[in-house]
Amino acid sequence: MSARHHIIKAVADNKPAFVPLPDINLDQVTGYDDLAAQFATVVQSIGGQVVPVPGWEALKPLPQAERAAGKWVVNAVPELGATDQEVSSMDAVQLAGVDMAFVPGTLGVAENGAVWLYESQMINRLLPFICQQLVLVLERKALVATMHQALLQVDTAREGYGVFIAGPSKTADIEQSLVIGAHGPVGLTVYLIG
Amino acid sequence: MKVQDHASAAAAFIADEPRTDWHDETLWWVRQKRDKAAHGLPEWEQLRSWASQIKDHTLSHLDHYLEEFEKNALANGVQVHWAEDGAAHNRIIHNIIRNHSIQRIVKSKSMLTEECHFNEYIREQGVEVVDTDLGERIVQFRNEPPSHIVLPAIHLKKQDVSETFHEHLQTEKGNNDPQYLTAAARVHLRDKFVHSELAITGVNFAVAETGAVVVCTNEGNADMGTHSARVHIACMGFEKIIPKAEHLSVFLRLLARSATGQPITTYSSIFRKPRPGQEMHIVIVDNGRSRQLGRPDFRNSLKCIRCAACFNTCPVYRRSGGHSYHTAVAGPIGSILNPNLDMKANADLPFASTLCGSCSNVCPVKIDIHEQLWKWRQVLVKEGYVAPAKKLGLQGMAWLLAHPAVYRLAGKTGRWVMRRMPFLVNNRLNPWYKQREMPTPPAQSFRDWYLKNRKS
Numbered sequence: 001m002s003a004r005h006h007i008i009k010a011v012a013d014n015k016p017a018f019v020p021l022p023d024i025n026l027d028q029v030t031g032y033d034d035l036a037a038q039f040a041t042v043v044q045s046i047g048g049q050v051v052p053v054p055g056w057e058a059l060k061p062l063p064q065a066e067r068a069a070g071k072w073v074v075n076a077v078p079e080l081g082a083t084d085q086e087v088s089s090m091d092a093v094q095l096a097g098v099d100m101a102f103v104p105g106t107l108g109v110a111e112n113g114a115v116w117l118y119e120s121q122m123i124n125r126l127l128p129f130i131c132q133q134l135v136l137v138l139e140r141k142a143l144v145a146t147m148h149q150a151l152l153q154v155d156t157a158r159e160g161y162g163v164f165i166a167g168p169s170k171t172a173d174i175e176q177s178l179v180i181g182a183h184g185p186v187g188l189t190v191y192l193i194g
Numbered sequence: 195m196k197v198q199d200h201a202s203a204a205a206a207f208i209a210d211e212p213r214t215d216w217h218d219e220t221l222w223w224v225r226q227k228r229d230k231a232a233h234g235l236p237e238w239e240q241l242r243s244w245a246s247q248i249k250d251h252t253l254s255h256l257d258h259y260l261e262e263f264e265k266n267a268l269a270n271g272v273q274v275h276w277a278e279d280g281a282a283h284n285r286i287i288h289n290i291i292r293n294h295s296i297q298r299i300v301k302s303k304s305m306l307t308e309e310c311h312f313n314e315y316i317r318e319q320g321v322e323v324v325d326t327d328l329g330e331r332i333v334q335f336r337n338e339p340p341s342h343i344v345l346p347a348i349h350l351k352k353q354d355v356s357e358t359f360h361e362h363l364q365t366e367k368g369n370n371d372p373q374y375l376t377a378a379a380r381v382h383l384r385d386k387f388v389h390s391e392l393a394i395t396g397v398n399f400a401v402a403e404t405g406a407v408v409v410c411t412n413e414g415n416a417d418m419g420t421h422s423a424r425v426h427i428a429c430m431g432f433e434k435i436i437p438k439a440e441h442l443s444v445f446l447r448l449l450a451r452s453a454t455g456q457p458i459t460t461y462s463s464i465f466r467k468p469r470p471g472q473e474m475h476i477v478i479v480d481n482g483r484s485r486q487l488g489r490p491d492f493r494n495s496l497k498c499i500r501c502a503a504c505f506n507t508c509p510v511y512r513r514s515g516g517h518s519y520h521t522a523v524a525g526p527i528g529s530i531l532n533p534n535l536d537m538k539a540n541a542d543l544p545f546a547s548t549l550c551g552s553c554s555n556v557c558p559v560k561i562d563i564h565e566q567l568w569k570w571r572q573v574l575v576k577e578g579y580v581a582p583a584k585k586l587g588l589q590g591m592a593w594l595l596a597h598p599a600v601y602r603l604a605g606k607t608g609r610w611v612m613r614r615m616p617f618l619v620n621n622r623l624n625p626w627y628k629q630r631e632m633p634t635p636p637a638q639s640f641r642d643w644y645l646k647n648r649k650s
């Protein structure tokens with residue numbers, strides 16, 4: 001008999017009597033009067049920053065301005081101009097030099113500052129992790145209160161990969177001193193549009 | 195090497211008093227951050243109930259969910275492997291490495307691989323695997339196991355890390371700045387990531403409905419590794435299953451808040467399919483879990499989401515250090531899981547607790563941890579795995595508790611002795627006195643006081 005068969009049989013033999021799933025009633029869950037304010041406060045507390053902007057226009061010059069300063073900027077936000085599709089086939093050695101990446105988010109979560117990204121929004125799965133500075137762009141109307149609403153709206157089975165990102169990468173593994181910029185981005189900015 | 199039991203290893207740990215105090219206070223500080231995060235959510239207790247009920251349900255239907263998970267993972271183009279024990283888990287991974295003739299391997303945090311002693315095994319096969327979680331890299335350089343499941347290097351001071359990095363990464367001697375040391379590790383590990391061919395990760399949750407595995411990190415090391423490498427192997431104990439993606443909300447709300455007081459980890463990554471050209475494997479491990487599932491008194495321990503809140507709150511863990519538990523998963527939950535793996539070798543662990551119940555109070559999935567520790571003690575005594583001295587004490591205690599009149603007399607005598615001749619109790623022959631000041635005993639027992647005051 002295969003290991004698979006053994007394990008599933010042992011589980012079937014040893015499992016307890018059936019217990020039903022609970023009803024998850026979202027009326028019992030926290031809400032926030034001002035989602036954007038809550039979101040901004042939390043993102044700041046976890047080492048990132050939120051910059052409100054009235055519309056897309058204000059953002060359009062940004063990638064170009066950073067490039068002019070000599071940085072390797074990858075744009076993955078169609079509303080900001082041409083996207084850098086060539087990074088889709090690049091490997092980690094090549095991408096290790098990316099200074100800044102502009103990536104669109106699908107939705108933001110007020111309770112914890114997390115932003116959901118689908119694989120298709122990143123051009124390359126590595127991009128949001130390997131860049132030195134990550135810039136996420138999100139519409140204000142795409143904010144939800146908690147993870148409950150977030151996971152009802154996001155379809156995690158739509159694509160091969162997706163991620164909630166909350167703040168820049170960090171570690172406290174040396175004597176519990178918080179250091180921003182462990183392996184991933186050393187900085188995270190979220191532009192909130194509208 | 196002879197493994198020391200918890201009491202002797204703990205005695206060695208507390209010999210350095212300032213360090214013990216520091217360890218104690220640091221973990222207590224993490225515990226307080228957890229409290230603040232929990233109190234910030236009015237629905238905290240409701241969330242714990244939901245989490246507990248979802249896990250109860252999942253365990254009661256687990257064979258079905260395992261099959262559903264496998265079916266969906268296969269449909270996603272993932273290769274699924276089943277391992278009955280740690281040795282099988284190690285062999286499966288080694289085979290994948292061999293089949294690809296891969297040299298450069300990175301691993302993000304996985305307590306399961308620690309449980310299976312994977313690092314030792316794979317080293318013996320002549321393969322180098324680089325741990326990429328900063329804390330795990332530090333202890334790997336030092337040839338030590340992690341001492342905590344969330345904070346692997348919590349037993350070390352920054353001077354220790356500085357010395358280790360000076361030796362292995364040529365950092366400046368005596369530079370103890372965490373910022374500087376972390377930056378050095380960043381350079382070192384980014385080099386490992388970008389050249390990695392195979393990445394091993396743990397799994398925090400596995401969603402039956404979608405066949406996806408969810409991995410949570412703060413550093414981004416799981417993602418840096420998996421997205422760089424052409425092969426991804428995710429290893430999971432079978433209890434990581436949850437039924438639906440929407441249930442992730444409950445667990446992701448609880449996990450980081452319970453662990454470190456953060457509202458969520460920086461990255462919560464959902465891996466469903468390999469990227470084009472990549473190969474993805476999932477190894478599903480039993481290693482004693484099905485046996486634990488069959489023990490009605492202990493099956494609840496399989497609900498654990500490895501947040502380590504029970505470690506941080508435990509007065510024994512905080513003052514004895516993770517290594518004194520001589521197992522991959524230390525702390526209160528480890529003391530329930532490990533006797534199932536090896537009753538004889540781990541018979542000391544359920545006794546490494548004051549049974550104060552603080553662990554059960556903070557557990558986000560409501561495991562009755564201290565009650566299970568108490569039950570393990572009885573099982574271990576019955577099965578003959580407890581040293582005669584401790585057993586005598588326990589039997590005496592059980593007999594005393596079963597005979598209330600004698601208990602009252604013994605209590606009276608004890609109080610009398612402690613007040614008049616404390617040196618009889620406060621001496622080296624009484625193991626309970628080690629590193630403790632015995633409190634001044636009250637003149638009256640609670641029962642005497644109650645009887646007297648009830649009348650008035």
Ligand code: SF4
Nearest residue numbers: 498499501502504557
């Ligand atoms: S037993 Fe509970 S508190 Fe302890 S690590 Fe597991 S989930 Fe966390």
